[in-house]
Amino acid sequence: MSNWPSIDVLVKQVKSGQVSAKDLVDKAFSFIDKNRHFNVLISELKEQAYARATEIDNKIKNGQDVGRLAGIPFIAKDNFLTFDGYTTAGSNMLRNFKAPYQATSITRLLDEGAILVGKANLDAFAHGASTENSDFMITKNPFNETRVAGGSSGGSAAAVALDMAPFSLGSDTGGSIRTPASFCNVVGIKPSYGLVSRSGVVAMASSLDVIGPLTNNVSDGALILDVMSGPDQLDSTMIEKDKDGYGNFEPLKDLKGVKIGVLNDLMNEGLNDKIKIRTQEVIDSLKKLGAEIVDISIPSIDLSLAVYYIVCPAEVSSNLSRYDGIRYGHHDDSAVDLEDYYLKSRSEGFGAEAKRRIMIGTYVLSSGYYDAYYKKAQQVRTKLINEFKQAFSAVDFLVSPVSPDLPFKIGEKTDDPLKMYLSDVMTVAANLTGIPAISLPVGMIDDLPVGFQIMAPFKADRQLLQVSEIVERQFK
Amino acid sequence: MIEQKVRDSYKVTIGIECHVQLNTKTKLFSGSINDSTTNTVNHQTNHIDFGLPGALPFVNREAITLAIRAGYALNTEAQVFSKFDRKHYFYPDLPMGYQITQFEYPILKGGYVEIISDGQIKRIEITRAHLEADAGKSTHPAGANYSLVDLNRAGAPLLEIVSEPQMHTSAEAKEYCFNLYLAMKFAKVSDVNLFYGNMRFDVNVSVSKTDDLGTRTETKNLNSFRAVEKSIDYEVIRQIEILEKGGQIRQETRGWNDAKQVSFTQRIKENADDYRYMPDPDIPPIIITKDELLSNKKTMPVSAQLWRNKLISLGLELETTNLLLLAEADYDSSPLSLIDQAIDETDKAKTYANWIMNIELPLLERSEEAGENLIISSQTRQNVFEAAYSLKITGQINSTKLTELIGELLISKDKISDILQWAKDSGYLQNSNQDELAVIVKSVIQKNPKVVNDILLGETKAVGFLVGQIMKETKGQANPQIVNQLISQEINLLK
Numbered sequence: 001m002s003n004w005p006s007i008d009v010l011v012k013q014v015k016s017g018q019v020s021a022k023d024l025v026d027k028a029f030s031f032i033d034k035n036r037h038f039n040v041l042i043s044e045l046k047e048q049a050y051a052r053a054t055e056i057d058n059k060i061k062n063g064q065d066v067g068r069l070a071g072i073p074f075i076a077k078d079n080f081l082t083f084d085g086y087t088t089a090g091s092n093m094l095r096n097f098k099a100p101y102q103a104t105s106i107t108r109l110l111d112e113g114a115i116l117v118g119k120a121n122l123d124a125f126a127h128g129a130s131t132e133n134s135d136f137m138i139t140k141n142p143f144n145e146t147r148v149a150g151g152s153s154g155g156s157a158a159a160v161a162l163d164m165a166p167f168s169l170g171s172d173t174g175g176s177i178r179t180p181a182s183f184c185n186v187v188g189i190k191p192s193y194g195l196v197s198r199s200g201v202v203a204m205a206s207s208l209d210v211i212g213p214l215t216n217n218v219s220d221g222a223l224i225l226d227v228m229s230g231p232d233q234l235d236s237t238m239i240e241k242d243k244d245g246y247g248n249f250e251p252l253k254d255l256k257g258v259k260i261g262v263l264n265d266l267m268n269e270g271l272n273d274k275i276k277i278r279t280q281e282v283i284d285s286l287k288k289l290g291a292e293i294v295d296i297s298i299p300s301i302d303l304s305l306a307v308y309y310i311v312c313p314a315e316v317s318s319n320l321s322r323y324d325g326i327r328y329g330h331h332d333d334s335a336v337d338l339e340d341y342y343l344k345s346r347s348e349g350f351g352a353e354a355k356r357r358i359m360i361g362t363y364v365l366s367s368g369y370y371d372a373y374y375k376k377a378q379q380v381r382t383k384l385i386n387e388f389k390q391a392f393s394a395v396d397f398l399v400s401p402v403s404p405d406l407p408f409k410i411g412e413k414t415d416d417p418l419k420m421y422l423s424d425v426m427t428v429a430a431n432l433t434g435i436p437a438i439s440l441p442v443g444m445i446d447d448l449p450v451g452f453q454i455m456a457p458f459k460a461d462r463q464l465l466q467v468s469e470i471v472e473r474q475f476k
Numbered sequence: 477m478i479e480q481k482v483r484d485s486y487k488v489t490i491g492i493e494c495h496v497q498l499n500t501k502t503k504l505f506s507g508s509i510n511d512s513t514t515n516t517v518n519h520q521t522n523h524i525d526f527g528l529p530g531a532l533p534f535v536n537r538e539a540i541t542l543a544i545r546a547g548y549a550l551n552t553e554a555q556v557f558s559k560f561d562r563k564h565y566f567y568p569d570l571p572m573g574y575q576i577t578q579f580e581y582p583i584l585k586g587g588y589v590e591i592i593s594d595g596q597i598k599r600i601e602i603t604r605a606h607l608e609a610d611a612g613k614s615t616h617p618a619g620a621n622y623s624l625v626d627l628n629r630a631g632a633p634l635l636e637i638v639s640e641p642q643m644h645t646s647a648e649a650k651e652y653c654f655n656l657y658l659a660m661k662f663a664k665v666s667d668v669n670l671f672y673g674n675m676r677f678d679v680n681v682s683v684s685k686t687d688d689l690g691t692r693t694e695t696k697n698l699n700s701f702r703a704v705e706k707s708i709d710y711e712v713i714r715q716i717e718i719l720e721k722g723g724q725i726r727q728e729t730r731g732w733n734d735a736k737q738v739s740f741t742q743r744i745k746e747n748a749d750d751y752r753y754m755p756d757p758d759i760p761p762i763i764i765t766k767d768e769l770l771s772n773k774k775t776m777p778v779s780a781q782l783w784r785n786k787l788i789s790l791g792l793e794l795e796t797t798n799l800l801l802l803a804e805a806d807y808d809s810s811p812l813s814l815i816d817q818a819i820d821e822t823d824k825a826k827t828y829a830n831w832i833m834n835i836e837l838p839l840l841e842r843s844e845e846a847g848e849n850l851i852i853s854s855q856t857r858q859n860v861f862e863a864a865y866s867l868k869i870t871g872q873i874n875s876t877k878l879t880e881l882i883g884e885l886l887i888s889k890d891k892i893s894d895i896l897q898w899a900k901d902s903g904y905l906q907n908s909n910q911d912e913l914a915v916i917v918k919s920v921i922q923k924n925p926k927v928v929n930d931i932l933l934g935e936t937k938a939v940g941f942l943v944g945q946i947m948k949e950t951k952g953q954a955n956p957q958i959v960n961q962l963i964s965q966e967i968n969l970l971k
Binding site: 079081087089097099100101103198199201202203205206207233234235237314315317318321322323324326327328338342362365366367370374 | 526531533534564573
């Protein structure tokens with residue numbers, strides 16, 4: 001159980017003066033101090049956080065409005081651009097980068113009174129599933145220090161699990177919120193594509209990236225999503241939020257009349273047996289609540305990982321082009337000419353995984369290979385979208401495990417990138433199709449957390465949260 | 477030197493790509509000001525133009541509207557579906573490492589520009605025109621071990637208009653560029669200021685003795701019609717000389733040195749560039765509705781092409797026509813609309829054209845040079861020209877006085893209520909009164925017996941002196957025809 005009450009309770013306490021924003025920042029830093037050896041935060045924003053807390057406490061004293069998240073400490077993955085501190089994206093390339101503008105999602109949270117207390121570790125440029133690709137440090141799993149926290153939002157997930165804040169932010173391109181949420185026993189929400197502004201978040205793969213919260217419970221996540229979501233002029237790919245928002249749904253009494261599809265294609269090969277059994281137990285509990293359980297097959301789902309590892313590197317190679325050392329970021333001034341400058345700055349600033357993805361991406365986009373790889377992958381992606389649409393005409397939700405594995409040992413997969421890529425097999429389909437998905441903690445196996453994934457049709461985020469909340473109640 | 481006969485044995489083929497900077501308030505994908513005339517370096521930039529991490533482009537809808545309107549000016553209609561792609565290459569003035577352009581689905585397809593070639597109207601077809609973001613500007617200070625980058629221009633909206641290779645002389649190419657310029661200017665989609673690079677031309681030239689096209693070269697970034705013409709003349713000769721010596725043309729990009737009037741190799745295209753085009757995932761496709769098309773179509777001003785054809789139909793010279801078209805584009809008061817009103821009365825329309833060319837435009841030019849900013853409204857022009865024309869055809873004024881009168885009226889018409897009365901009072905009208913003039917003629921003849929004697933001896937040229945004296949006496953108002961008549965009557969009496 002978390003040491004933090006739910007966010008709505010905290011906000012009521014702060015507004016009523018029962019606790020101060022400063023008390024909450026104190027509490028956050030007491031856990032940050034205690035758990036520093038887990039390598040969770042790249043930067044701690046103590047001074048700024050206390051200044052904000054004082055500001056909010058004064059406002060409350062003066063009877064001013066302090067917003068829906070008054071005094072709530074939070075932690076952002078370090079690929080969110082923030083006015084406070086550095087924004088490194090976990091990379092040497094941006095080690096000394098101070099952002100001159102701020103992510104829309106951060107600004108929306110701050111506008112509601114939330115307090116940023118730190119920036120969390122991640123795989124450099126969010127490339128990874130274990131946070132081992134960070135250029136700074138490896139985040140350890142809060143439940144077992146010899147194991148990974150998942151990735152790429154490993155720092156964000158561990159931060160919430162270690163009570164450093166009641167919520168954190170992550171980005172999810174192929175599972176980067178859900179996998180670490182599952183490994184760290186927290187709730188991780190990957191909203192519909194375009195529901196939260198991507199402006200000011202270091203882009204990984206633009207057509208796949210989404211922003212979402214990691215929290216102790218579904219209702220906290222729903223509230224944060226409600227604050228962050230909705231159109232932003234700075235992001236042209238956005239969708240309208242649900243007319244009823246996300247923070248105020250009625251808890252369901254049961255799941256009568258709800259049709260839930262089990263993704264059989266994901267329940268077989270390569271799946272840890274104990275996870276398979278746990279997943280089946282969760283499905284049984286849904287059935288007990290009255291849900292109708294249906295087996296669903298998505299014929300192209302076994303291609304989703306292949307499609308993902310073409311589309312994603314292609315967009316990565318393009319999005320990383322701007323890091324040329326000319327205007328900002330790592331640069332090597334010992335270069336003798338322009339080409340040397342590019343070669344040195346980029347070779348030194350990027351780690352092995354970024355280089356690997358740049359090379360794959362450049363290859364699949366190059367003339368003569370574009371049609372065979374990138375275009376073909378996009379065609380399969382369209383097919384996958386249609387197959388999911390068809391599946392959702394038969395069921396309301398789809399369920400599966402989050403990860404084929406329990407949190408693995410640090411170093412276990414780092415020598416074999418392909419093995420690491422396979423960690424994303426359950427999660428990438430939601431990114432390729434843009435649908436919302438959630439990772440819910442469903443207990444422990446061998447003293448390690450395990451998560452359960454629920455997916456909903458595009459834009460059905462509200463319904464997803466509602467059904468997740470009742471599932472969550474079964475495992476508290 | 478190449479003999480003319482050899483020169484003529486080659487067929488020249490020219491295609492032109494033109495970058496037009498659209499005159500939107502802000503840039504194509506950011507809220508930064510789009511102003512090519514600013515002097516403060518890196519001033520009109522924000523996180524998007526600067527290519528910061530996490531910065532996303534958003535499409536300036538005003539640029540889409542201007543592209544739609546440019547389409548009508550090019551005799552085509554914008555595509556209801558178009559889309560942006562990324563074109564990758566590394567250069568310090570390209571902040572994101574890719575240019576956002578339209579590769580697969582351009583906003584405009586087809587259309588044409590009419591030119592006059594050998595006195596005939598000829599259509600130069602447009603292949604396509606696409607929207608793209610301009611790059612920044614690099615400068616390389618002489619002797620320095622660094623270059624400078626100014627990103628003010630980065631992200632400015634460009635419409636790249638690609639012609640079919642349908643021009644065959646440098647004169648046609650120049651005409652094409654000029655008419656494209658007029659088309660854009662009349663449609664008001666660009667400031668078309670060539671000095672500030674609002675229009676830049678890339679010229680593709682090849683020569684061949686057969687029907688197959690020869691290897692082409694591209695001379696890039698020409699910023700005047702004259703440079704287009706001269707660089708083509710230069711390139712045609714250069715290519716023919718190489719071929720005549722048995723050499724081969726290398727496919728390459730060339731630059732034009734305007735001071736020396738020569739071009740030089742910039743980049744050799746040995747392999748096709750691989751720009752790794754991909755759809756830009758940050759920008760949803762551009763959808764243009766039928767209503768949007770219709771409302772723009774309805775509000776298009778009269779095109780340069782239509783005006784030009786009207787003026788040509790009056791029998792005006794091409795040069796006069798072009799100057800009038802420029803005037804029409806330059807002045808809000810629409811000088812041509814008055815000509816248009818009189819289009820069925822050829823003499824009147826031509827007279828008006830003549831007055832605009834020879835009286836009004838020099839007047840405006842002088843006023844501008846003096847910093848006076850004279851404005852002639854369309855109403856003033858109409859009142860003045862109509863009154864002047866009726867004086868002219870009724871022979872009440874001589875041509876010198878007429879020019880003076882029109883000039884005077886265009887400047888101060890607003891203070892004059894009755895033009896005819898004013899012209900009379902100010903002495904502009906001719907004195908055709910026989911009796912009055914006869915008195916003056918007689919007196920002048922009496923005062924100049926030596927001149928009269930010369931005339932009687934057969935020196936008829938001396939009559940002019942007498943006329944001059946009479947004009948002096950009458951302050952130039954005497955009707956010269958009547959004066960001449962009266963003089964010869966008087967002289968005859970003396971014979």
